[in-house]
Amino acid sequence: MTDDAVRFKQQAGIEAAALVESGMVVGLGTGSTAIFATRRVAERLHSGELCNIVAIATSHATDAAARELGIPMLTDDIPREIDITIDGADEVDPSLDLIKGGGGALLREKIVAQASRRQVIVVDESKLSPRLGTHWPLPVEVLEFGWRSQKRFLERLGAVVTPRKNNGDLYRTDQGNMILDSRFGPFIHDVPVLAQGLGARAGIIEHGLFIGIAQDLIVAGVSGVRHMRR
Ligand code: 5RP
DSSP: OOHHHHHHHHHHHHHHHTTOOTTOEEEEOOSTTHHHHHHHHHHHHHTTSSOSOEEEESSHHHHHHHHHTTOOBOOSOOOSOBSEEEEOOSEEOTTSOEEOOTTSOHHHHHHHHHTBSOEEEEEEGGGBOSSTTSSSOEEEEEOSTTHHHHHHHHHHTTOEEEEOEETTEEOOOTTSOEEEEEEOTTOOSOHHHHHHHHHTSTTEEEESEEOSOOOEEEEEETTEEEEEEO
16 A cells, blocks of 8 residues: 555545544444544544544454544444444445445444444545446355355356455455455446345345445545545
């Protein structure tokens, strides 16, 4: 990652953290951009600028980082609606639809997003895409049982499918499932139809298409930080 990309991620994360208010339930996203928002929320909390917040993490990694930073965390449930969630994305199209799951956290990310009043996506400008699937394969979380059948299913839908690996071993999500990275190049022709097909398939736990979920997009790049709303 270039120094510029890191700086842009940081700028986007810091801008989003300013939207958190005292008393809120906050969803904390996963990845190298969302972590900047988490750190900034912690700084605001410790400086006294924010009080009485509680957060829920979208992955074990974010939960551990947030606890380390001293943010009060919910553990395994979402007892009331989340006021705001700040998360990253792998690709963002002009309608603010997304591909997520590059970090493998798509299931918890979608649960938290759907339980949130406001979903704020933070990205550097390299994530902007005219059509989803142009730059990034679609992560599909599948149960290990029968996974080759899901691979064939995805191939019949036109994807080139790569089981995600980690140091040579099959990658495992926080739930112990596998990820099939599915490249529908040159782009995904019909995002809602694909989402519906994947959602109806037993053994597919979740997919990384986030349609109509993001309300805000904060993008940082060479021309500064832009805030867009759906
Ligand atoms: C994790 C995600 C991340 O939000 C996405 O991969 C973006 O990560 P980064 O900010 O590191 O580029 O969906 O599952």
